[in-house]
Amino acid sequence: MPRLPRLFPRPRLRSTAALCTTLSALAAISLCTGPSVAEPFSAAPCALQRTDAHHSEGLDTWNTAYPRPTRTLDAVMVFLSFPDWAPMTSPAELAADHFPATSRFFQQASYGRFALRAHPLRQWIRMPKPSTAYRIQRDWNAGHRAAYLRDALAAADGRVDFSRYDVVYFVADPDAPGVNSDATKVVNLDVPLHADGTDIRRVVTVFEKHPPDRLVLAHETGHVFDLPDLYHRPADGKGDWDTYVGDWDLMGSQFALAPDLFGWHKWKLGWLEPRQVVCVRSVGPTRLTLEPLGAGPGVPVTGASGSPAFGLGHGTKLAVVRTGADTALAFEARGPVGNDRAACRSGILVYRVSADAQSGRGPVEVIDAHPGAEACWESSVYPPLADAPVALGESFTVPGDGVRVEAEGRTASGAWTVKITPASLKR
Structure with a gap:
């Protein structure tokens, strides 16, 4: 492994x-x-x-x-x-x-x-x-x-x-x-x-x-606990193993800078309440507030002012857009909180989930909001995905699916305000 x-x-x-x-x-x-x-x-x-x-x-x-x-x-x-x-x-x-x-x-x-x-x-x-x-x-x-x-x-x-x-x-x-x-x-x-x-x-x-x-x-x-391998195993055993998810989940690499489990996995394992998952339907742009995934009761989070903020842990953690019979896009806020304290970048992480993909064959793929760039090359397991999240003030349209996400702001407690627009309504 x-x-x-x-x-x-x-x-x-x-x-x-x-x-x-x-x-x-x-x-x-x-x-x-x-x-x-x-x-x-x-x-x-x-x-x-x-x-x-x-x-x-x-x-x-x-x-x-x-x-x-x-x-x-x-x-x-x-x-x-x-x-x-x-x-x-x-x-x-x-x-x-x-x-x-x-x-x-x-x-x-x-x-x-x-x-x-x-x-x-x-x-x-x-x-x-x-x-x-x-x-x-x-x-x-x-x-x-x-x-x-x-x-x-x-x-x-x-x-x-x-x-x-x-x-x-x-x-x-x-x-x-x-x-x-x-x-x-x-x-x-x-x-x-x-x-x-x-x-x-x-x-x-x-x-x-x-x-x-x-x-x-x-x-x-x-x-x-029925979680799959998220790394990519090269056919000849040579090459990069971390092209699917990079540093963003322990099931990709135990050396990851941000090893906390994806919100999708926390939903699967029963660690998120139904009210903490928002299903975005194609009826119009959806604005929501996403708490940092790693924030839980008693875990300090850096607020919008840069000072420690507390009180997060029970709000929305995951937004999902269904894209097919066996596929979905997931959106969550990641940053240096909890298990992710060494995370390279903060922002809204976007990834594609495929229910019919075998373990080790891409059941989750992180979508890079900054293709062609990389970050934390000295410590990341895969620098091209280390800067994958949509940063504050940025917008990003998911290639192939056309879903647009905008990281509009931060609340005083450190949560992220986000707008997600399905493809049919994207401006």
Whole structure:
């Protein structure tokens, strides 16, 4: 991927038949779209319908194969060592690489509506084979991957009650000779694993070096919540990976300057109230006030006067224009607030959402309001999109769709006043 401890239960005896049933499920590991089971989510006219695309950006229903992060979820971290290497770090050090940073990211992104609670084991779990035996790599052979998961589950099962956890992280010794840090990913299971009376539909396999890439575990955990990869993977593996969204969402790059999740993703995950999303219909120009996406209760925002302003967090965060059966344009205010505190530019960010696009194949594409220019070349993951937002006082017409957006002003509290004009009424 581009780059509060709890004592574990005492070991329990498991029946041989139960363990064999659990491990036999590993023969059918692959990426999957998930079952068709869904629960109603939003009936808003601009809520694209969920399609069969893997991690579809449709949000009219929630795919119940994934845990919905609208409550406290518990995650277990299992640390795996190998007989061909003596660990040079401790489980506590590796846990600290990812927590509390990952939990803080989601707490901020969700405006406090979701808490990810980590439960790292306090000792290494020994794998039965050398690290080199599993042939760990980015595009992992399914057979070797299945063997790794089978052995990890069997080794940990006596020490972990998996029924107590919503998310499972298998964290490998980063210094073992067979461990490849580029192989960190979420493994989705067509046939779920079964342990301790619960189904395990996906596992986060962590192979990160110590210290790891910034926010890498938050990116991978996003997949556990049905969010897609937003980066572009070049066909030959060479070239730029960040052409779709640049710095504007963690699911594009964990190195992003503005890694807060798109407003569309916050809507999908249930972190925005229906009243915080405005569907712009083609009945005339629409004027609205957009709060900075990262602003939440108690988060300081720079007001129009340049001094700190408070009190934002419950107003409109996202405006949407439906452009087709499976496509929409989204508009949100971005700037150096909350998770976006290192953002390169402030303004109204415009992006296209495609519900039928597969993960990694452009389900979201940021529209550049300043084509031909770039910014923050020394720190941005993709400088051509670092200055993508429509700045204060500017207007911009979306190529191909003809929708016009004008960033007319700022309120005293720091919100943005915006006018959006559909193509048929554009002047």
